[in-house]
Amino acid sequence: MISIHTHLSTQYPDVTKLLDDVVEGMWSDLNPINRFGHPNQYAITSKAGRLRELVSGQEHLDKVGNDAMVRQLKYVGLLENPVYLKHIITAKPTQLKPIIATAQSILLEEDLYIMQKGRAKSQPFGELLLKKLFNYTSYRSSDHCYRRYQKLLFEQATCPYCNYEPAKIIAVEKTATERKVMMLYDIDHFYSKHAFPYLALSFYNHIPSCEKCNQTFKESKLFDIDTHIHPYQQCFDSIYKFELNHSVLASEPIEKVKLVNNGTFPDQLATSLGLEERYNGGTRLARSAELVDILSKRTHLLADPSCAPKEFEALVALIKAFGVVKKKEEILSLPYGKYNRDIVKMFDINNALNIT
16 A cells, blocks of 8 residues: 555665666576577577467467457567567556557457456457467466565565555475475466466556465556556555544544545456455454544653653553654564554554554
8 A cells, every 4th residue: 555666665765767677687598598598498588589480380370360360479479579579568657558558459359358347358369479478377476476575575575556465475494304485375366367468567557466466456557557546656645545434533433434535546456356445344453443542542642741741651662662663664574554543643643652
């Protein structure tokens, strides 16, 4: 619920350079070299070089027809250019839509997928792109994938979309000499890999996310950078705030959690992922009533800390012990990081607690 850029700023003084290095590292990892210093057969550039033969073959022609094959071969020509292929893998969030526009200027939607029962189903050319070139399944199981997300501080964090499901990387001992490293979260394709298979390995199309956000709520919904908050591009915390029913300020029970859009961005992410409903259904787990009780009984200290300095110091310690993060950069470090901060701000209108 903060931008990943802000999340990374807790440990990295130059986040832009870090991300540039991570993206370059991903391109290198996707292009392993042989002993002569050339890309080996598993390199993505080598796979692109073999794609034309598959698309121009009789088996593929029988599946798609001549007109479709002509279009698809034209697009393969783009992918055979290592410079353009690298651009797809390393493209910034704002560059993803132009890549889509280029593909759509050559291909028809049905070249890649059709919708069946509300889900995108890959078509033969889309399947070739996913299996033979932009093979996300292989990438997801690679060692360099989990190492990349360790570097991005998603070894122990929370989902950037919902901020309460954990994102952990653990090592499981398989035998006395073998262990398996597991990423206990999904990588969401912001732009669906079935609808946009050429973006299946694009770094900035990968959003670390929990299973509930990615599979239960997003499912096959089509996201777009113009309508949905992209965690590498925008900051949920700057656009939304959580509000409880205002009667809690008078020590009344919690009746409703609302997500209020205070920005100008016409976001659909919160609705697509059911965030308001999910937070309404989780107030007990978040111990919201306990936090409200702490604050409502000490409104005099928030209004004037100098009236009882020692009591105010005790309140600061109590808020910290509860798990309220003071710095927005640390929101993803604890479940309900943003939500609890916003509750505190409802009571602490003068920011006596210095929530930054």
